[in-house]
Amino acid sequence: QVRLQESGPGLVKPSQTLFLTCTVSNASISSPNYYWSWVRQPAGKGLEWIGLIYSSGNTIYNPSLRSRVTISVDTSTNQVSLRLKSVTAADTAVYYCARENHSGWRFDSWGQGTLVTVSS
Amino acid sequence: SYGLTQPPSVSVSPGQTANITCSGDNLEDEYVSWFQQRAGQSPLLLIFQDTKRPSGIPERFSASMSGNTAILTISGTLTLDDGDYHCQAWDKNNYVMFGGGTKLTVL
Numbered sequence: 514q515v516r517l518q519e520s521g522p523g524l525v526k527p528s529q530t531l532f533l534t535c536t537v538s539n540a541s542i543s544s545p546n547y548y549w550s551w552v553r554q555p556a557g558k559g560l561e562w563i564g565l566i567y568s569s570g571n572t573i574y575n576p577s578l579r580s581r582v583t584i585s586v587d588t589s590t591n592q593v594s595l596r597l598k599s600v601t602a603a604d605t606a607v608y609y610c611a612r613e614n615h616s617g618w619r620f621d622s623w624g625q626g627t628l629v630t631v632s633s
Numbered sequence: 634s635y636g637l638t639q640p641p642s643v644s645v646s647p648g649q650t651a652n653i654t655c656s657g658d659n660l661e662d663e664y665v666s667w668f669q670q671r672a673g674q675s676p677l678l679l680i681f682q683d684t685k686r687p688s689g690i691p692e693r694f695s696a697s698m699s700g701n702t703a704i705l706t707i708s709g710t711l712t713l714d715d716g717d718y719h720c721q722a723w724d725k726n727n728y729v730m731f732g733g734g735t736k737l738t739v740l
Contacts, residue, residue, distance in 0.1 A: 559719060560668075611676075617681045617682050617685065619678055626675055
């Protein structure tokens with residue numbers, strides 16, 4: 514059973530860079546069968562897709578966040594990372610990593626999520 | 634803003650049928666997934682490729698398409714079905730779109 518675990522600081526100051534990692538267990542992030550995505554959810558609101566990364570390292574980002582986002586992978590640690598620069602209070606949310614399985618084009622596995630608050 | 638449109642809330646009595654809609658431009662050309670999210674939990678995949686259920690998802694969850702509207706149907710609704718429901722699709726640029734979510738209240 515694949516497991517995704519997000520980790521990172523729970524508090525980030527405005528204008529700084531948010532950095533999160535997602536550690537994947539029981540599945541290889543190098544597999545061509547999956548994409549790896551970051552999704553966020555402000556309190557009481559819907560899900561917002563941030564972006565994804567292929568096994569090749571290619572990325573696709575939400576156009577509304579593209580100028581501030583970088584998603585990368587570290588195959589040596591089987592981790593997917595998210596960097597979001599110049600954060601504001603509007604970036605306060607629970608951040609999830611999720612696996613997209615090409616067998617059915619489905620997001621079949623999600624981490625438990627990590628709350629990031631942007632505040633001074 | 635969200636690329637897909639869902640009603641903010643739906644109410645249903647236990648044992649009855651709940652229908653949650655999701656509309657979007659050209660949605661009939663894209664595969665739609667549905668997720669359940671209980672309070673404080675991560676999303677759970679209920680439906681993929683418009684109508685397919687992953688193993689372990691009860692048969693009372695089903696889905697269909699009507700033109701550019703996807704419909705999630707919960708038959709014989711249980712109180713534990715209370716929560717938020719999200720639709721999701723891919724657009725032609727391989728961007729992921731979510732609906733704004735629908736809060737299902739079972740009372």
